[in-house]
């Protein structure tokens with residue numbers, strides 16, 4: 001069997017000079033990753049100064065590990081703090097967060113998940129300038145673009161129907177010679193329909209987006225996908241011009257259309273894609289939280305809908321069993337078989353051959369967010385083998401991945417190789 005490409009991510013924010021140098025903190029962790037996994041790449045999110053970035057790069061070079069600048073493009077950007085009123089505008093005039101089904105921890109942590117509009121030229125220009133400088137300053141081998149999407153279910157249901165800002169109105173009009181205002185009414189109509197949606201209708205849905213993107217809204221959603229593609233292209237093309245590799249962080253295929261990430265479009269402009277197939281993360285992008293928020297919102301709007309039957313239909317659409325009760329989804333997560341199901345969906349897209357798919361595999365232990373035990377990891381790895389992936393990115397922070405987990409992955413892969 002061909003040797004798999006292995007990358008991992010690391011968050012080096014608020015790390016003092018002292019702790020970076022003390023006990024060779026980083027060096028020891030990377031040495032373990034190199035020993036157990038023969039690590040190929042490290043994707044680095046950091047607020048370190050140039051001197052310390054150089055140090056990180058040197059350590060990686062000594063271990064023959066490629067370095068990537070992990071850069072969030074539309075939310076939680078390093079260039080400036082995004083205020084709520086700057087974020088995307090929903091059909092009903094909210095900004096950034098909706099009300100229905102939104103995650104109760106939104107805005108509490110260090111990440112706000114407030115998404116800027118991809119058409120907002122002024123902010124995008126500021127972010128792009130910062131990004132260019134950061135590429136030069138870091139001297140890394142590649143860039144890894146994150147937060148390249150519209151808000152997800154965990155931001156609240158209303159945000160599915162964004163953005164209606166002035167930039168979007170102008171762009172929509174110049175693209176389609178049609179008024180974006182008309183789509184506010186379409187969005188309201190979908191809300192009304194969801195309130196009375198019954199189980200026989202759900203049985204006709206083949207994807208989550210079948211419930212949301214109905215009728216004329218298809219054009220609105222095409223527009224959103226184009227908007228994301230265009231902004232990512234600007235960032236990706238610049239990096240390529242500068243001789244860098246480009247990786248992108250995408251939602252699992254089942255969720256991607258809800259946030260307007262089109263794998264086929266995005267595959268054309270990057271070297272590799274990391275699908276975040278997170279079955280145990282109770283945070284944005286994690287299937288448990290996103291599915292929970294999605295279903296919670298619909299059940300709130302439509303109390304006549306039977307929770308158990310609804311979960312069953314979602315489970316049919318995803319192709320894996322889900323817990324019978326919504327609250328258990330956050331507790332127990334989604335079956336590890338989801339890796340195989342979602343990877344199959346990617347295969348069916350028949351993406352260009354030159355783009356690689358490196359599975360985003362959870363490996364962290366972060367209390368209250370994601371706790372990948374040896375047992376879970378082994379089940380995941382069975383599914384990884386079945387899916388026959390070319391490589392993977394152990395997600396999403398090496399400093400939170402126990403050495404035991406690194407070793408399990410390494411042992412598993414080497415056993416399969418010989």
Ligand SMILES: [Zn+2]
Nearest residue numbers: 117163165168
């Ligand atoms: Zn907009």
